Amino acid sequence: xxxxxxxxxxxxxxxxxxxxxxxxxxxxxxxxxxxxxxxxxxxxxxxxxxxxxxxxxxxxxxxxxxxxxxxxxxxxxxxxxxxxxxxxxxxxxxxxxxxxxxxxxxxxxxxxxxxxxxxxxxxxxxxxxxxxxxxxxxxxxxxxxxxxxxxxxxxxxxxxxxxxxxxxxxxxxxxxxxxxxxxxxxxxxxxxxxxxxxxxxxxxxxxxxxxxxxxxxxxxxxxxx
Numbered sequence: 001x002x003x004x005x006x007x008x009x010x011x012x013x014x015x016x017x018x019x020x021x022x023x024x025x026x027x028x029x030x031x032x033x034x035x036x037x038x039x040x041x042x043x044x045x046x047x048x049x050x051x052x053x054x055x056x057x058x059x060x061x062x063x064x065x066x067x068x069x070x071x072x073x074x075x076x077x078x079x080x081x082x083x084x085x086x087x088x089x090x091x092x093x094x095x096x097x098x099x100x101x102x103x104x105x106x107x108x109x110x111x112x113x114x115x116x117x118x119x120x121x122x123x124x125x126x127x128x129x130x131x132x133x134x135x136x137x138x139x140x141x142x143x144x145x146x147x148x149x150x151x152x153x154x155x156x157x158x159x160x161x162x163x164x165x166x167x168x169x170x171x172x173x174x175x176x177x178x179x180x181x182x183x184x185x186x187x188x189x190x191x192x193x194x195x196x197x198x199x200x201x202x203x204x205x206x207x208x209x210x211x212x213x214x215x216x217x218x219x220x221x222x223x224x225x
Contacts, residue, residue, distance in 0.1 A: 001126055003179035004223060005172065005196070006150075007163075007186030008131035011206060012117075012216075013109045013144060015101070019046055022106070023076055026096040030089055037083055045082045049075035052132040052162040052191070060160035065135035068157050069098045102136045104143035110208040116216035117149035123224055126179065130172050132156040132163050132191060152176070163188075164195020173199070185219050 006012055015022065020043045024035040050072070051059050062068040073094045080090035100106070117127050127150050131137060137155035141147065154172050161168040173179070184203040186192025196203040204219045 001176065001179040002124065003126040003128055003176055003182045004120055005128050005130045005182065005184045005201070006117075007184075007188065007192045008129050008133055008137065008141070010187040011110075011185060011192075011208065012113045012129070012146070013107050014209070015107050019050075019076075019101070022101050023080065023093065023097060026093040026100055027080060027085065027089070029096055029100075030092040037085070042079065042083050045079035046076075049078070051156065055132075055162035055165050055191070058160050058167070059162075063158055063160055065157070068135050073097070098134075102134060102140055104140055107140065107144060109144055109146070110216065112208070112215055112217045114146070114149060116220040117146070119217075119220045120223065121149050121151075125223070126151045126176070128172070128176065129153045130163070130168070130184075163191040164198065166195075166199050169196060169199035169201065173201075183223055185216075 009015070009018070017039055020039045024037060024039065024042060027037070028035045047053070051062070062071055076094035076097055077091045080093060081087055121127055129137070129141060129150055131154070133155045135155060135157040137157070138153040141150055141153050156162045156168060159168055159171050161171065173182070182201055184192060184196030184201045185206060186203070187206055187208070189205060193203040193205050204222060206214050206216055206219055208215055
């Protein structure tokens, strides 16, 4: 098997505003009025507490989706409280995050995602998503219409390790029965690129949102040379 490992958020798709904007939407829903906070005001309070902020620590005890979200709910609620939101309202907003964040209608697939994945798929490559993400990532990928060009999905929430830890990549490679050749494609220089290279996987950095790239179509061309 020859395989390409793809990051998801920021590489194949994105949710505008990510966690900060989503949490503010939840706050508005919980309170019944527009959020008094801005993304810029909330974002500093979301820079710790997520599993990927402590990628050296395993979290197999959170491999159950309910347990994963229960743990994160406290992080999200505390972030709102630190930003000045009433504790009861903060916790009510945090409880809404699971449904809202995983709503496929809020996500956008980059313009050259499908054509690039399909090009490699038709050339006999196995496309695999490997992402620091939520437990429902496989369902989200399907809901976004990527099932025909994605063969397997690995979310760190279920693996129990986060990128760039070597154990994450070892888990994926073992499950895929050590494919060769194999590439990693992602937008994060540390989690995706450095992590993969430390595991012996050649890696390509992309920036699909930037006008000048490098874009996914460029990556597909490089891999197929």
